[in-house]
Amino acid sequence: MAKNTTKQAKTYYDKVHTWGRISTVTALCVLLMFPMAICLYLGVFPPFEKVFQGLLKVIPLYWSVAVVEVIFYTPMLGAGGAYLSFVTGNIVNLKLPCAISAMESAKVKSNTEEGEVISTIAIATSSIVTTIILAIGVLAFAPFLETFTSSALLMPAFKEVIPALFGALGAGYFVKHWKISFAPIIFMLIILVFVPTIGASTLIFPGIVASVLCAFIMYKVGFLDKKEK
Amino acid sequence: MDFKSSTALYLIAACVILFVLAQSVFFLVKAWKRGKELGIDSKKLKNSITSSALFTIPSALSVLATVIALAPALGLVVPWVRLSVIGNITYETVAATEAINAFGITTGISEAITDPEVFAGVAWVMTLGICFSLVILPFVAKPLHKKFLNAGKKKEEPETAVVADEQTEAAPETKKKKRSFAGFMDYVTPALFIGLIGAFISNSILGAGKKDVALDGAGVLSVVTLVTAVVSSIILELISKKCKLTWLEPFIMPIGMILGMVAAIICYNVLPPEIAMLEWRG
Numbered sequence: 001m002a003k004n005t006t007k008q009a010k011t012y013y014d015k016v017h018t019w020g021r022i023s024t025v026t027a028l029c030v031l032l033m034f035p036m037a038i039c040l041y042l043g044v045f046p047p048f049e050k051v052f053q054g055l056l057k058v059i060p061l062y063w064s065v066a067v068v069e070v071i072f073y074t075p076m077l078g079a080g081g082a083y084l085s086f087v088t089g090n091i092v093n094l095k096l097p098c099a100i101s102a103m104e105s106a107k108v109k110s111n112t113e114e115g116e117v118i119s120t121i122a123i124a125t126s127s128i129v130t131t132i133i134l135a136i137g138v139l140a141f142a143p144f145l146e147t148f149t150s151s152a153l154l155m156p157a158f159k160e161v162i163p164a165l166f167g168a169l170g171a172g173y174f175v176k177h178w179k180i181s182f183a184p185i186i187f188m189l190i191i192l193v194f195v196p197t198i199g200a201s202t203l204i205f206p207g208i209v210a211s212v213l214c215a216f217i218m219y220k221v222g223f224l225d226k227k228e229k
Numbered sequence: 230m231d232f233k234s235s236t237a238l239y240l241i242a243a244c245v246i247l248f249v250l251a252q253s254v255f256f257l258v259k260a261w262k263r264g265k266e267l268g269i270d271s272k273k274l275k276n277s278i279t280s281s282a283l284f285t286i287p288s289a290l291s292v293l294a295t296v297i298a299l300a301p302a303l304g305l306v307v308p309w310v311r312l313s314v315i316g317n318i319t320y321e322t323v324a325a326t327e328a329i330n331a332f333g334i335t336t337g338i339s340e341a342i343t344d345p346e347v348f349a350g351v352a353w354v355m356t357l358g359i360c361f362s363l364v365i366l367p368f369v370a371k372p373l374h375k376k377f378l379n380a381g382k383k384k385e386e387p388e389t390a391v392v393a394d395e396q397t398e399a400a401p402e403t404k405k406k407k408r409s410f411a412g413f414m415d416y417v418t419p420a421l422f423i424g425l426i427g428a429f430i431s432n433s434i435l436g437a438g439k440k441d442v443a444l445d446g447a448g449v450l451s452v453v454t455l456v457t458a459v460v461s462s463i464i465l466e467l468i469s470k471k472c473k474l475t476w477l478e479p480f481i482m483p484i485g486m487i488l489g490m491v492a493a494i495i496c497y498n499v500l501p502p503e504i505a506m507l508e509w510r511g
Contacts, residue, residue: 012263013374013378015259016259017370017371017374019255019256019259020366020367020370021367021370023252023255024363024366024367025363025367026248027248027249027252027314027363028360028363028364030244030245030248030314031245031314031315031356031360031363032356032357032360033245034241034242034245034310034352034356035349035352035353035356037241038238038241038307038348038349038352039349041235041237041238041241042232042345042348042349043345044345044346044349045346045349046332046346046347046349046350046353047346047350050331050332050350051328051331051350051353051354051357053331054324054327054328054330054331054332054350054351054354054358055354055357055358057327057330057331058323058324058327058328058354058358059357059358059361061421061425062320062324062358062359062361063358063361064421065421066359066361066362066365067361067365068414068417069362070362070365070366070369070370070373071369071373072414074366074369074370074373074374074377075373075374075376075377078374079370079371079374080256080259080260082366082370082374083256083366083370084252084253084256086315086362086363086366087249087252087314087315087363088249088253088313088314088315089312089313089314089315089316089317089359090288090292090312090316090317091317094285094288094289094292097284098281098284098285101280101281101284102277102280102281102284105276105277105280106269106273106276106277111377111378113263113267114264114267114269116260117260117261117263117264117267117269117274118264118269118273118274118277120256120257120259120260121257121260121261121264121274121277121278121281122277122278122280122281123256123281124253124254124256124257124260125253125257125277125278125281125282125285126281126282126284126285127249127252127253128250128253128254128257129281129282129285129286129289130285130288130289130292130313131246131249131250131253131313132250133285133286133289133290133292133293134246134289134292134293134296134309134312134313135246135309135313137290137293137296137297138293138296138305138306138309141297141300141305142234142305153494153498154494155497156450156493156494156496156497156498157490157491157493157494158301158339158490159339159450159493160339160450160451160454160489160490160493161298161301161338161339161490162322162326162337162338162339162429162432162433163429163430163433163451163452163454163455163458163489164298164454164455164457164458164485164486164487164489164490164493165295165298165322165458165486166322166426166429166430166433166455166458167430167433167454167455167456167457167458167459167462167485167486167489168458168459168461168462168481168482168483168484168485168486168489169426169482169486170423170426170427170430170459171458171459171460171462171463171466171481171485172462172466172481172482173419173422173423173426174423174459174463175463175466176419177416177419177420177423180416180419180420180423181423181427184420184423184424184427185423185427185430185431188427188428188431189431189434189435191431192431192432192434192435192436193435196435196436196437196510197436197437198436199330199335199432199436200326200428200429200431200432200436203428203431203432204323204424204425204428207424207425207427207428207431208420208421208424208425209424210424211420211421211423211424211427212417212420212421212424214420215413215416215417215419215420216413216416219412219413219416220413224416
């Protein structure tokens with residue numbers, strides 16, 4: 001009986017990996033078809049060097065984050081949960097907490113098959129709900145978009161969307177990781193004092209290097225030992 | 230009609246969204262069936278669905294807020310698809326800004342894109358920049374998952390022996406372990422994101438914009454917006470923790486962002502123009 005269960009369990013995990021691999025590769029193709037379809041529909045192809053220039057600013061950070069995320073989150077999300085989460089995104093702020101919360105309330109461990117099932121159900125539900133809310137929101141908002149963006153009253157809100165978005169997003173990080181937040185921001189402000197035209201996109205790189213380096217030094221000297229986690 | 234919101238683009242987007250929905254439904258059905266085979270109570274399975282759906286709604290609204298924030302520059306279709314597939318709030322805004330900058334437009338996401346070539350270029354950068362996890366996942370997910378399952382099994386057996394050993398060993402040994410490189414990995418992702426978020430925040434405080442473009446450099450309005458967003462988010466975070474309002478947590482980010490934008494509107498319309506439009510770095 002026990003042997004039978006183990007065999008069945010292996011089969012289920014193997015099946016999940018097969019479905020996951022197929023769906024991930026399909027998702028990648030669908031994803032790449034989207035900008036291609038835009039180009040074909042609009043009859044334009046952006047110059048390669050411009051796209052490459054944009055990618056140069058994005059790839060070093062986000063491809064390394066992708067490697068770190070896959071290594072760290074795959075075990076936590078479970079097999080099915082990982083394949084779903086990496087396709088639908090918003091892992092740290094949505095899928096992972098959702099899976100952990102569902103496993104906790106169901107009182108199952110993440111390294112068991114019950115945990116795998118609950119985690120997959122939680123993440124699949126979360127993906128469906130997010131997709132539906134986004135679809136409804138977009139379709140409902142579409143008729144009013146032009147009114148919103150062309151309104152003189154609302155103009156400053158859209159002009160200042162970056163400080164609003166990153167201020168609200170940063171606040172969460174600053175509260176949780178305040179010890180490692182001060183030094184890199186002071187460092188970036190000093191750079192801006194001398195080079196005000198550098199722009200946020202270029203500032204990201206010295207900012208990230210300073211941030212990781214400061215965090216490493218603080219960690220090594222034991223400054224992060226107690227409260228920071 | 231604006232080319233960014235044509236019916237054809239909506240139809241293309243709908244195909245992508247349907248694929249995501251189909252994949253999620255497929256995994257949901259398979260996991261549900263397996264759960265029944267394992268003897269998990271239907272009530273437990275249903276509870277997982279209900280609690281996950283409720284848990285998701287506020288965060289999904291904050292994702293929707295990002296779609297709307299990107300809409301003035303990119304229209305609704307591209308942000309919609311990007312945030313439905315792999316996308317996340319931090320990445321999409323940065324990628325869109327970088328892509329727009331690469332085409333020589335310095336206003337980032339605050340101005341509408343009118344050139345279809347730039348629009349298509351932005352879609353390519355946003356897509357290619359985020360897709361790497363899907364390239365490596367099929368190769369590494371299975372071995373990683375197997376290692377995790379095996380580690381879990383091994384951990385259950387010698388647990389008591391390990392505890393006994395640890396008690397006899399000196400405390401400094403534990404301290405040394407705590408500061409190993411592996412322990413530092415917990416801080417790598419937050420540090421990366423603080424570096425990234427910090428760049429935009431610092432730029433809103435001291436960055437210079439174009440001399441001939443109003444409100445694109447650091448000034449009264451950008452600082453008021455930033456401070457309102459940060460302070461209101463921190464206050465909401467403290468309230469949710471002190472009063473144990475867990476339901477409030479996912480709303481903090483969108484509320485903070487909206488309050489920041491509202492502060493910009495109020496300042497712009499209430500303060501004298503020479504103060505509201507003041508940009509100290511040009």
